[in-house]
Amino acid sequence: MTTPTTNTTPRSTPRMTPDQVRDAIRAAFKHLRKRGYFCRMNFTCCMTCAWYEVPEGREGKVVFYHGQDARRLAEDGCCMLGWSGDGAEICEALRQAGLKVEWNGSSDTRIQVASH
Numbered sequence: 001m002t003t004p005t006t007n008t009t010p011r012s013t014p015r016m017t018p019d020q021v022r023d024a025i026r027a028a029f030k031h032l033r034k035r036g037y038f039c040r041m042n043f044t045c046c047m048t049c050a051w052y053e054v055p056e057g058r059e060g061k062v063v064f065y066h067g068q069d070a071r072r073l074a075e076d077g078c079c080m081l082g083w084s085g086d087g088a089e090i091c092e093a094l095r096q097a098g099l100k101v102e103w104n105g106s107s108d109t110r111i112q113v114a115s116h
Contacts, residue, residue, distance in 0.1 A: 015115045016099075018077045021099065029041065031097075035089065037063055045068070046068055050082055061084065062084045063081055065079050080110040083111055084107075088105075090111060091111060099113045099115070
């Protein structure tokens with residue numbers, strides 16, 4: 001008789017669907033709004049237009065993704081965020097919402113979110 005073995009390899013976190021990623025971004029944005037951020041999903045067509053549409057006086061604390069990003073999100077569950085403010089605070093809110101976050105710490109770089 002053999003003794004059953006226990007698999008000690010951790011299971012990977014299941015990948016979120018694009019809808020779940022969108023819902024997690026929405027939850028993170030809700031948290032960030034409470035911290036004074038101007039947050040928008042599928043905001044205008046592109047980066048240039050999005051920054052143009054940010055209300056005057058709100059430029060210092062912004063996080064959004066635009067229409068081109070929304071298309072990528074629908075295709076593969078990844079999304080790049082335009083932002084200003086405290087990048088670490090934004091990343092933490094996204095992680096708390098269950099998202100994988102990639103950002104190099106530079107204010108010149110967009111924040112990427114994805115499912116695990």
